Amino acid sequence: xxxxxLIFILFFATDLFAQTDVGFSGIYNFQTESLGIxxxxxxREKKQIQISPQFSYFLPTNKIHEWTLGxxxxxxxxxxxxxxxxTLVHLGYNxxxxxxxxxxxxxxxxxxNAELGVGVVFGKKMKPFVEWRYNxxxxxxxxxxxxxxxKNSFKGKxxxxxxxx
Amino acid sequence: xxxxxxxxxxxxxxxxxxxxxxxxxxxxxxxxxRDLNTYESPNxxxxxxxxxxxxxxxDSSGEGPIIGNQGTAIWGSIDCLQLPGGGAVTYxxxxxxxxxxxxxxMIYYRMPTVSAGMPLETAxxxxxxxxxxxxxxxxxxxxxxxxxxxxxxxxxxxxxxYYGNENGDVVDWTTDLGVWGITQTQNPVFDIDTIxxxxxxxxLGWINADRSVATSGTYNVTFDSEEDDLTNVIFFAYLxxxxxxxxxxxxxxxxxxxxxSAKIVAIAVNANGxxxxxxxxxxxxxxxxxMVIMTEISDPDLTTxxxxx
Numbered sequence: 001x002x003x004x005x006l007i008f009i010l011f012f013a014t015d016l017f018a019q020t021d022v023g024f025s026g027i028y029n030f031q032t033e034s035l036g037i038x039x040x041x042x043x044r045e046k047k048q049i050q051i052s053p054q055f056s057y058f059l060p061t062n063k064i065h066e067w068t069l070g071x072x073x074x075x076x077x078x079x080x081x082x083x084x085x086x087t088l089v090h091l092g093y094n095x096x097x098x099x100x101x102x103x104x105x106x107x108x109x110x111x112x113n114a115e116l117g118v119g120v121v122f123g124k125k126m127k128p129f130v131e132w133r134y135n136x137x138x139x140x141x142x143x144x145x146x147x148x149x150x151k152n153s154f155k156g157k158x159x160x161x162x163x164x165x
Numbered sequence: 166x167x168x169x170x171x172x173x174x175x176x177x178x179x180x181x182x183x184x185x186x187x188x189x190x191x192x193x194x195x196x197x198x199r200d201l202n203t204y205e206s207p208n209x210x211x212x213x214x215x216x217x218x219x220x221x222x223x224d225s226s227g228e229g230p231i232i233g234n235q236g237t238a239i240w241g242s243i244d245c246l247q248l249p250g251g252g253a254v255t256y257x258x259x260x261x262x263x264x265x266x267x268x269x270x271m272i273y274y275r276m277p278t279v280s281a282g283m284p285l286e287t288a289x290x291x292x293x294x295x296x297x298x299x300x301x302x303x304x305x306x307x308x309x310x311x312x313x314x315x316x317x318x319x320x321x322x323x324x325x326x327y328y329g330n331e332n333g334d335v336v337d338w339t340t341d342l343g344v345w346g347i348t349q350t351q352n353p354v355f356d357i358d359t360i361x362x363x364x365x366x367x368x369l370g371w372i373n374a375d376r377s378v379a380t381s382g383t384y385n386v387t388f389d390s391e392e393d394d395l396t397n398v399i400f401f402a403y404l405x406x407x408x409x410x411x412x413x414x415x416x417x418x419x420x421x422x423x424x425x426s427a428k429i430v431a432i433a434v435n436a437n438g439x440x441x442x443x444x445x446x447x448x449x450x451x452x453x454x455x456m457v458i459m460t461e462i463s464d465p466d467l468t469t470x471x472x473x474x
Contacts, residue, residue, distance in 0.1 A: 031194045063197045103199040139193035 021045050021127070025146025027056055031139070034062035038144060042074070045150065050074040054090065060097070068092040068113060082123050090115040090133065113137045119144070125152045201394040202459065204433035204441060208275075211399075211432070214468075215273040216263055218292070224257035235264040236315035237291055238360055245308035246295055254297050263292040266315070268403045268410050269471035272430070275399070277412040278375060280327065280338040283383065284420045286407040288324050288355075288362055288374035289314045295369060302369070307350040309365035314374050316361030324355040326364045329371025338373050378407045379422040384449050386418045386429070390457040398433040398443075398459065403474045421449045428474055432467070433459060442467055 020041050027036035036058035043051045052072040058064055070092020078085035092113050099107040117133035131144040221231050223243070230238040239260065246254040265271045266289040271278070278285040291314065295302035304310065327338040328345075342349045347367055355362035355374050362374045386402065388395055400413035404425050411418050411427075421427055431443035441459040462470075 031192050032197050102196050104195050107196070138196055140196075141192055 021148040021150045023127075023129070023146050023148035025129070025131075025144045027058070027142055027144050029058070029064070029140055029142045031141065032058075032062065032064040034058045034064045036062070038146065040072075040146075040148075042148065048076050050076065050086070052088075054092070056092075064102075065097040066094060067097070068094040070113070072115075072117075074119075084121045086119050086121070088115075088117045088119060088131070088133070090117065111137065115142075121148065125150065199391060201390070202392060202435070203394045204397045204435050204459070206397045207399055207432045207434045207440075210434050210440065211273050211275060216265060216270050219262045219264075221260040221262070222257055223260055226256075230311075230313075231260055231262070233262045233264045233291075235266055236360060237262060237264050238313040239293065239310060240312075241310035242308075245304050245310065246297075246302045247305045248297065248302065249300055251305075254295075254302060258295060258297040258302065261292075261294040261296060265290040267472075268408070268474045269468070271410040272401050272403075272412075272432075272471060275334070275412060276329075276336060276371075277401075277410045278338065278373065278408075279411060279420055280340075280375070280377065282420050283380055284378040284404065284407065284409045284411060284422060285327065285338060285373070285375040286378050286409055288316050288319070288408070290329075290371065290373045292329070292371050293366070293369050304367060304369055306347060307367070309351050309367050310369070311363065311365050312372065313358055313360035313363040314355075316374075319355070319357040319361045321357050322354055324362050324374040324376050326351075326353045326355065326366060327373040327375040328366075328368050329373065331371070336371055338371075338375060342367055378404075378409055379420075383420045383422055385452045386421060386427070386447075386449065387452075387454045388413070388416055388431070388457050389454055390459070393433075393457060393459045395431075395457060398431050398457075400429060400431045402427045402429050404428075405474070423450060425449050429455060430471065430474070431457060431459065440464060440467060442470070444470060 020043050022041045025038040027038050029036065036056050038054060038056040040052050040054040052074055054072060055067070055069050057067045070090055072088045072090040074086045074088045076084055076086045094111040094113045096107065096109055096111060099109050114136045115133045116136065117131050119129055119131035121127050121129040127148040129146055129148060133142045133144065135142065219233055226243065229240045232238050243254055243256065246258065248254060265274055265276055271290060276290055278287040291312065293310070293312065325340055327340055328342065329336040330339050330344055340353055345368055349367065351365040351367055355364045357363065366372055388400055395416055400418055402411040402418045402421060404427055406426060411420055426446065426448050429445045429447065433441045435441060440462055442462045443457045443459050445455060447455070
């Protein structure tokens with residue numbers, strides 16, 4: 001798992017992807033009653049169809065301990081001022097660490113999961129977002145709440161010189 | 166639709182499809198909850214096994230008796246029967262009889278021997294009805310039919326005449342004819358004859374030769390399982406010492422006397438129509454919980470099991 005995380009961090013750190021949004025989120029799975037954390041990047045942020053590699057990790061303190069590495073295709077269908085809405089399809093490789101403690105008969109360590117979802121992003125620099133997602137394999141609903149950043153996020157406002165007024 | 170609006174409508178349509186999908190997709194807690202075997206109601210199976218109702222066409226007067234295929238004898242007069250409005254009955258008319266003399270038949274028919282939640286000892290149950298042109302007939306007052314219920318070792322002044330008070334799917338047994346507005350004129354205690362127990366009954370319907378086993382101090386048995394969803398499983402308890410049949414209500418069998426030996430039988434059918442069962446013997450000395458693991462069983466094997474109760 002460490003190898004995947006390292007690749008993901010390097011991926012974020014590279015200037016090559018300076019035009020992308022990156023972000024993190026808190027996740028709650030309503031059916032497994034589990035809390036997780038997530039990280040993501042969003043390519044083609046200005047475009048209608050976006051690609052977003054993502055990683056999520058549900059902590060060992062939960063009933064379900066697992067991590068998922070995957071990517072979403074997002075379709076932006078509404079944009080007005082600082083609000084954008086999108087639908088998404090996510091495909092991910094899932095490692096269900098504590099699968100042996102589940103009552104499920106066909107529980108496995110390694111799984112491929114698909115998720116459908118809808119989300120809303122607010123703002124232009126630091127962008128809070130909320131996403132509802134549905135895992136079609138396990139039939140579970142999840143809420144992602146997080147924050148996206150881009151290269152403009154930490155730039156201050158340009159000050160106008162009084163001499164030009 | 167303008168070109169400018171196209172993405173919005175595509176998005177809105179996608180969202181609608183997604184919302185519809187999510188709405189109709191059931192969420193599941195299978196990963197943290199037990200993935201239990203599920204069953205459907207066994208009522209159709211039990212109905213297929215229960216005793217047939219025998220129909221006798223009465224087309225002329227005679228001395229009788231009408232004799233059922235398990236030996237129940239019935240004597241009655243057409244003069245004692247009346248139409249729903251109170252009118253006289255003419256020939257021909259029908260007499261219908263169901264005979265339940267074994268725990269197996271009482272289980273198949275789901276006819277436990279319980280009066281107001283308290284267990285009864287039974288010597289057999291019958292359902293006696295009369296019909297004319299599709300109309301249910303009743304006994305005029307004061308009038309009675311004589312019935313004799315077969316028994317190898319009847320005891321004098323032991324069994325009472327209980328009538329079945331049908332309330333939905335449940336039949337509660339009572340000796341109180343006042344429930345139907347009938348004034349009792351006959352001896353409510355069974356006499357004995359060469360057939361077994363005999364009495365004059367003052368109401369048609371379910372009749373039971375019973376004796377109260379306990380009026381208080383009874384216990385419950387509840388059921389739980391780590392393997393099976395017991396929602397649609399029906400549990401029965403047979404108490405051999407008193408020939409009492411009890412049936413679960415919402416997964417609980419109640420009314421078991423202290424110290425009673427109980428043979429528990431559970432019956433269910435899965436979605437494929439396969440038959441499942443559970444059986445266990447226990448002595449009940451308090452409220453208790455029985456852990457259940459349902460196992461598949463063939464129809465002949467379940468029949469043999471019920472015959473052996």
